[in-house]
Amino acid sequence: MPKNKELILQVKDIHKSFGDKEVLKGISFEVHKGETKVIIGPSGMGKSTLLRCINQLTIPDKGTIWLRGQEVNHHNARQINQFRQKIGMVFQDFNLFDHLNAVSNVEIALIKVKGMKKQEARDKAMSELQKVGLVKQAFLYPAELSGGQKQRVSIARALAMDPEVMLFDEPTSALDPELIGEVLGVMQKLAQEGMTMVVVTHEMGFARSVADEIIFLERGRILESGPPEKLFYQPEYERTRKFLFKLTELYGDIKGYHKR
């Protein structure tokens, strides 16, 4: 990825401990406009914690987050709420609002947070649902949707806020294998359309074909990072090679994707 592109997100020296367990030991990276960063790493190594630190759902013990050159001040609740609007987040288990149908899930923050008029919000929500291929399901409730559909609604919900960057926390881990493709497809399309994304995933096929950079998180640090070609074929560390090999074996290499 060309480095002359606009800098969107800066993660600087993030530390986080739970009790006496230090989960993140100084994580730093930058995301430029239109880039897709894929974060991988063994289970329980703080990938979710890192994403939550980025949008301040978890407050880091140390370190700073910068969005377009502006530092996020976690003491200012108003500023955090505004900042979070610009950061879309997609969760492993969807976290749709169960009492609202698909389109209401997408429009509620437009109305309650952005103060949009109802009709305007409805139109916007519908067009977001169209992007993820769910117009027909607009009036179904979460309990009436499949896992893949739920995750696509949650992507539409995040997109509706017109975020600067999207965070995905293992968006396909809770899905049946046959439903993974439809969600990855939506994400791939987003990446192609120039969305800036940080994705935690085990889907190596997706990582290879979409990621500009893969970040390998281990024991609270970034062990190694670089473009997929480098990490897959010339990793600096044997551990990286082993881990990628294992993931590829476990999750398959390419699920309906072609290498670039």
Add this chain to the structure above:
Amino acid sequence: MENLMVVYEALPFLLQGIITTLGLVLSALFLGFIIGVPLAIGQVFASSWIKKIIAIYVWFFRGLPILVLLFLFYYGLFTMIGLNLTAFMAAVLVLGLRSSAYQSQIFRGSIQSLGKGQLMAAYSLGMSKGKAIWNIILPQALRISIPGWSNEYPAMLTESAITYAIGVMEILTRGNFIASRTYLPMPIYLTCAIIFLLLSYSGMKLLHLLEEKVRMPGFEK
């Protein structure tokens, strides 16, 4: 025959008690609701010292017999602070406050059963805590609460008769009045009982309808 005549003549007087009883029950439930909901929210989301205060409040109102509360407030506290309440208003207050302690526990359970995920999602969209609670948590928590909450109505209805002790003119107080004059306790008290049962039955029916109406699709009872 004589029994029937007595009941017939007493009926208008007894039926007027329905207004008082229902007024008392509904007001107290309403008061319990509008205090119980914030208490529940506080118990889940507020700072630890507020949680402690609420816990003491709940413990106090659940730990004392209703009669003790009624006497304590009506003859004690209200008189002491110069609050000149009718027996009816005092009963509404006491039963309402007591109910708020019970109701808060129902709502608290529902809120906690929702889990943190949806709250996180709401925050991630830029909602403040207040907006997230109001728009996401409460609508669901209240719906989940209806079956548990439905028990509050018959409970309150049966408990309301105890306000006879401070002279609230509810059904039992009126029954008692007539029974002691006619020396025919059985038919009179039986009539009172039937009135209570009918009130209980129709109230439960209404609550059931409400439950059906606001059910979230896909969520079975």
